[in-house]
Amino acid sequence: MTDEALMLCIKNDDLDKAAIIYDRYKQKLFNFFLFKNQLNRELSNDCVQQVFYRMIKYRKSYNEVYDFSKWVYGIAKNIHNQDINARKKAESLQNNYRVEEAYEIRNDEHEALRQAIEKLPEPYRETLLMSKFLQMKYEEIAELNNCSVGVIKTRVFRAVKMLREVYLKIS
Amino acid sequence: MEREEIEELVAEYISGDMPPARKKQLLQLFESDPVLKREAEEMLVAWQLLDGAKTAVDSQADAQFYVMLNNEKTNNGNPKIIKLNWLINIAASIILAVIAFVLGRQTTPVKTSFVTKTIVVKQPAPAAQIITKTVYVKPDARPSPKAARKPVPEMNDKAQQSAWSVYPSERLAAIMKIAQKPQLNTADLDQLTLVLKEDPSPNVRLATIDLLRPMAGQKNVQAVLISALNDQGDGAVQASIVDILLDNRLKQAIPQMVNLLQNKNTTAMVQDKIKTGIESFLN
Numbered sequence: 001m002t003d004e005a006l007m008l009c010i011k012n013d014d015l016d017k018a019a020i021i022y023d024r025y026k027q028k029l030f031n032f033f034l035f036k037n038q039l040n041r042e043l044s045n046d047c048v049q050q051v052f053y054r055m056i057k058y059r060k061s062y063n064e065v066y067d068f069s070k071w072v073y074g075i076a077k078n079i080h081n082q083d084i085n086a087r088k089k090a091e092s093l094q095n096n097y098r099v100e101e102a103y104e105i106r107n108d109e110h111e112a113l114r115q116a117i118e119k120l121p122e123p124y125r126e127t128l129l130m131s132k133f134l135q136m137k138y139e140e141i142a143e144l145n146n147c148s149v150g151v152i153k154t155r156v157f158r159a160v161k162m163l164r165e166v167y168l169k170i171s
Numbered sequence: 172m173e174r175e176e177i178e179e180l181v182a183e184y185i186s187g188d189m190p191p192a193r194k195k196q197l198l199q200l201f202e203s204d205p206v207l208k209r210e211a212e213e214m215l216v217a218w219q220l221l222d223g224a225k226t227a228v229d230s231q232a233d234a235q236f237y238v239m240l241n242n243e244k245t246n247n248g249n250p251k252i253i254k255l256n257w258l259i260n261i262a263a264s265i266i267l268a269v270i271a272f273v274l275g276r277q278t279t280p281v282k283t284s285f286v287t288k289t290i291v292v293k294q295p296a297p298a299a300q301i302i303t304k305t306v307y308v309k310p311d312a313r314p315s316p317k318a319a320r321k322p323v324p325e326m327n328d329k330a331q332q333s334a335w336s337v338y339p340s341e342r343l344a345a346i347m348k349i350a351q352k353p354q355l356n357t358a359d360l361d362q363l364t365l366v367l368k369e370d371p372s373p374n375v376r377l378a379t380i381d382l383l384r385p386m387a388g389q390k391n392v393q394a395v396l397i398s399a400l401n402d403q404g405d406g407a408v409q410a411s412i413v414d415i416l417l418d419n420r421l422k423q424a425i426p427q428m429v430n431l432l433q434n435k436n437t438t439a440m441v442q443d444k445i446k447t448g449i450e451s452f453l454n
Contacts, residue, residue: 015244022236030228045232052236056243113224131186132221138188153182154175160185164217
């Protein structure tokens with residue numbers, strides 16, 4: 001069954017199908033949030049749970065005309081934005097300050113890659129994450145971001161180029 | 172070829188999502204620009220490295236999801252029940268309210284009062300006929316104007332009280348006592364008027380007429396007699412009053428006498444008297 005067909009079943013209150021969707025998307029969403037949330041696993045996990053919770057809660061609002069992955073990404077983006085706002089508030093309340101840290105040199109090359117991703121500018125990082133981890137096509141990303149496909153391709157090119165440079169520095 | 176176009180081609184190359192025509196175009200570009208080729212290959216390595224950065228989801232996350240899913244399944248079945256519960260609650264509330272209202276009405280003592288009235292029937296009877304009625308009266312009920320008792324002349328002395336006795340003999344005695352007075356006052360005259368109109372005994376009324384006969388010259392007495400004429404059902408009484416009115420040639424009594432004349436129950440004797448009297452007035 002396609003994602004859209006499964007979501008239609010969920011919309012019609014066949015909630016067991018949500019488990020299949022979960023298996024298909026949990027990994028993608030988790031990694032997406034992981035690199036959005038500065039590699040915070042617990043927070044990323046909460047975000048993933050929130051996505052599926054809202055997917056079930058607002059299942060009646062799903063329109064079968066649209067692509068399911070885009071719909072889910074819309075939910076994920078909203079959750080991330082709300083999370084950022086909440087964290088900003090909390091940080092301002094605690095009057096914390098963050099020192100622009102130097103690259104943490106770790107032996108784990110994957111960890112270095114994750115740190116390199118984190119250093120990317122937000123538009124580049126988001127485009128890269130959507131393309132790589134959510135496995136979305138450039139056309140879909142462009143549609144979601146209300147821009148041309150060319151802009152997305154350029155962002156991906158520059159993101160990978162910068163990633164490589166930063167990664168080399170870290171490692 | 173512009174730089175942006177080259178970047179787009181490379182982006183397609185590293186993601187693997189590239190039509191054959193575009194791939195051919197890029198390969199031609201690589202042949203003419205080895206630096207670009209090396210850069211693109213290095214970027215492809217970096218892109219593939221990202222796969223290694225992917226992290227598996229914690230098993231705890233799966234458990235959390237299935238708990239949430241089960242909760243949602245449970246809640247999903249509930250809305251109809253909740254709606255039904257609402258209806259049941261509303262229906263139960265209405266029924267309870269009705270029961271409470273009915274029970275309250277039945278158990279609350281009704282504020283009522285009972286008044287005992289003694290009604291004396293003024294009617295000749297072998298013995299005093301006293302009817303006692305228990306009448307239910309609402310607490311705030313007021314007597315209607317119609318129900319108000321007709322003003323009765325004050326009865327201060329025994330003679331007056333006897334005039335309303337149930338025994339005609341006592342009433343006659345009371346009339347006789349009044350007749351012994353040298354002059355009648357207004358109260359006496361009112362009482363006699365009432366006797367003429369309401370006393371059930373023709374003898375008592377005849378006695379009253381005899382009492383008034385000598386005073387027929389007085390206008391107030393004339394008025395009493397004229398007003399009492401149409402209230403009489405007994406022929407002897409009617410005849411007595413008509414005699415007095417004719418003797419004193421009271422023309423103002425003609426309408427009452429005509430009424431009596433037109434009444435089918437009036438006896439022939441009285442009718443003859445009236446006809447004769449009216450003719451005499453006209454002549």
